[in-house]
Amino acid sequence: MTVNGKCFEAVFGRPVKVLAEAPGRVNLIGEHTDYNGGYVLPTAIPQKTRVEMAPRDDGLIQIATMNVRGGAQLSYRAGEESRRGLWLDYVQGVTAVLRGRGVAVPGFDARIESTVPLGSGLSSSASLLVALARALRAMLGLSIDDVEIARIAHAAEHDFVGAPVGTMDQMAASLADESTALLIDTRTLAFERIPLPAEAELLVVNSGVTHQHASGDYKARRAECERAAAALGVPQLRDVDEVAEQRIASLPAPLDRRARHVVTENARVLAAVAALRAGDLGRLGELFNASHRSMRDDFEVSVPAVDDLVESAQAQPDVFGARLTGGGFGGSIVALVKRGCAARVGRAVVEAYARVPNRRATVLVGEPVS
Ligand code: ADP
Ligand code: MG
Numbered sequence: 001m002t003v004n005g006k007c008f009e010a011v012f013g014r015p016v017k018v019l020a021e022a023p024g025r026v027n028l029i030g031e032h033t034d035y036n037g038g039y040v041l042p043t044a045i046p047q048k049t050r051v052e053m054a055p056r057d058d059g060l061i062q063i064a065t066m067n068v069r070g071g072a073q074l075s076y077r078a079g080e081e082s083r084r085g086l087w088l089d090y091v092q093g094v095t096a097v098l099r100g101r102g103v104a105v106p107g108f109d110a111r112i113e114s115t116v117p118l119g120s121g122l123s124s125s126a127s128l129l130v131a132l133a134r135a136l137r138a139m140l141g142l143s144i145d146d147v148e149i150a151r152i153a154h155a156a157e158h159d160f161v162g163a164p165v166g167t168m169d170q171m172a173a174s175l176a177d178e179s180t181a182l183l184i185d186t187r188t189l190a191f192e193r194i195p196l197p198a199e200a201e202l203l204v205v206n207s208g209v210t211h212q213h214a215s216g217d218y219k220a221r222r223a224e225c226e227r228a229a230a231a232l233g234v235p236q237l238r239d240v241d242e243v244a245e246q247r248i249a250s251l252p253a254p255l256d257r258r259a260r261h262v263v264t265e266n267a268r269v270l271a272a273v274a275a276l277r278a279g280d281l282g283r284l285g286e287l288f289n290a291s292h293r294s295m296r297d298d299f300e301v302s303v304p305a306v307d308d309l310v311e312s313a314q315a316q317p318d319v320f321g322a323r324l325t326g327g328g329f330g331g332s333i334v335a336l337v338k339r340g341c342a343a344r345v346g347r348a349v350v351e352a353y354a355r356v357p358n359r360r361a362t363v364l365v366g367e368p369v370s
Contacts, residue, residue, distance in 0.1 A: 004071030020134035024116035025172035034166025037238035056107035093156030121326035126169035129153035203366035211329030261298035285320025292323035301328025342366030
């Protein structure tokens with residue numbers, strides 16, 4: 001059955017009971033620090049996932065999404081979750097985790113619609129998981145706070161879907177808003193909201209490059225970090241401070257570079273928070289640029305096309321700084337831009353990027369004004 005463009009009533013033949021939303025996110029700084037127990041600094045983007053839901057009394061769970069193949073509908077029975085390697089796993093993950101926590105999850109119908117682009121590094125997955133968990137919280141009257149929602153969403157993605165992700169995305173989808181940056185200590189999940197400066201805006205541009213081995217490379221980086229931490233005699237790289245420079249330098253390559261990225265990146269997150277508090281956009285921009293160099297040279301998660309995009313953004317007037325955001329091996333860049341200039345800078349970098357054949361970049365956040 002096609003559900004393309006249909007409203008909840010048209011798909012399920014009855015009215016919506018609850019509605020919940022959660023945003024996508026962009027990470028400002030603090031990349032590959034989350035699974036090392038460190039700090040991250042994401043913020044919410046305007047794009048969101050919306051989940052409409054109504055309970056059923058026959059134990060059937062029917063889900064329609066508007067975002068996969070132009071619309072798709074799948075179902076399963078409450079309590080009979082099993083991984084299928086499909087988008088439905090994100091939904092099954094949430095109900096399985098809730099059930100594991102003693103919640104009697106009934107049947108329900110749900111309609112999903114998202115403006116977060118899927119698979120572009122803006123965390124459509126976490127926004128879907130958090131919106132679903134919020135809808136279930138509302139429908140079942142559960143007393144679960146927003147950190148707990150993030151934990152449930154993380155367990156669903158990590159344990160059920162089987163994606164080796166840290167906790168940043170789910171925390172951001174659950175707790176971030178567009179006017180603040182969310183400083184998260186990923187070890188304790190303690191968080192703090194830091195106001196974003198009114199004089200700047202964010203530009204996010206997708207490079208269009210997707211790396212077919214991205215998840216394998218991500219796992220390799222995680223394993224390297226674990227080996228580096230073990231060699232340094234600490235539980236996680238978070239526990240190494242920057243003054244341990246010499247000890248890091250004595251690690252065998254490439255563990256020395258991997259550890260140096262994590263340790264310096266962690267320090268850059270705290271420096272970025274200080275710069276935000278001081279309203280020092282120049283300093284914040286320098287930290288973006290330094291973060292990019294570290295991801296490119298030490299952590300080796302950038303690719304030439306993304307480096308070009310970053311450099312072209314950095315070279316534009318009214319840009320404080322730019323860097324690869326997200327896990328890397330392709331994906332998107334984030335630039336800190338003088339307010340009112342993001343649309344112009346976005347057009348300029350997209351145009352410059354397209355001068356190389358077969359390259360097409362897309363502005364995801366910061367467009368358009370004209
Ligand atoms: P990202 O989170 O960066 O967008 P992921 O690969 O982590 O990329 O998550 C994308 C996957 O999440 C999709 O392939 C799909 O399985 C699932 N997903 C996200 N949003 C939706 C949606 N609106 N409807 C159905 N599935 C979704
Ligand atoms: Mg994701």
